Amino acid sequence: MTQLPFMGRRVLIVDDNFTDRLILKEMLKGLGFTDIQEAEDGAIAESKIDNAVQTKNPFHLVFLDIRMPRQGGLSLLDRLRANSKTHDLYVIMMTATASLENIEGSLKLGVNDFIVKPFNPDVIASKVKAIQFK
Template sequence: MGLDPQAKILIVDDFELMRTMLKRALGAIGFSNFAEAADISVADQLMMEATEAKRPFSIVFLDWNLPGGTGYDLLVKWRSNSKLDSVSVVMVTSESDREKVQAALKAGANDYICKPISIDKLKEKLEGLRSGSAQSA
């Protein structure tokens, strides 16, 4: 694949089942270094702690609808912090609204993936992150 299997991955989704399914799918691809959050404040805290410890996340899978706000709002906040420029953010959403997807990409999301997520689609998205090409459902 080309991506480091020890890359730090943050999974942000308010549904535990979704976080578990995403971890299993990523595990099947070879990844094993996960952190997870169920809401905006915990996700932001984990991101800031990892960044301050100089062990930033490589990839974040960020749900759109979360307790405390939206993943979009968190994306905008993170993209305003130059210390987080190297973090790839993939919006994970059941939202297929083209305007929302385009807004997230314009705000700095590296890609997006619509639920439900298949292992093949996940592999494709991760390859896109590695090669720098992305942004298809």
């Protein structure tokens, strides 16, 4: 039996748009991911990430939308990078507006990669396949 390259890798999709979460989730399933969680905003995501770390079942990859209610992506990214337990979590920032401000803000906070919506399956696949998971 062939081992899928992403089997056992946990992914969290953080986006306030249900449709965007659904589309990205289906693309990731097509790449072989089987453990995909979702969060509607940064506050919910932070709770899920903290719980995953505490139960020693951490996420390997987070897709993080920049603009969301309650807690946006930049705020969550800043908190993740400031925490020694989540500092190295691989984060791909997502946005519908590829403004220089969003890109620079994400890079300053230590984002690993950046994608612009709408999602392109080839772009998602190339970004994910380039990750060197620990």
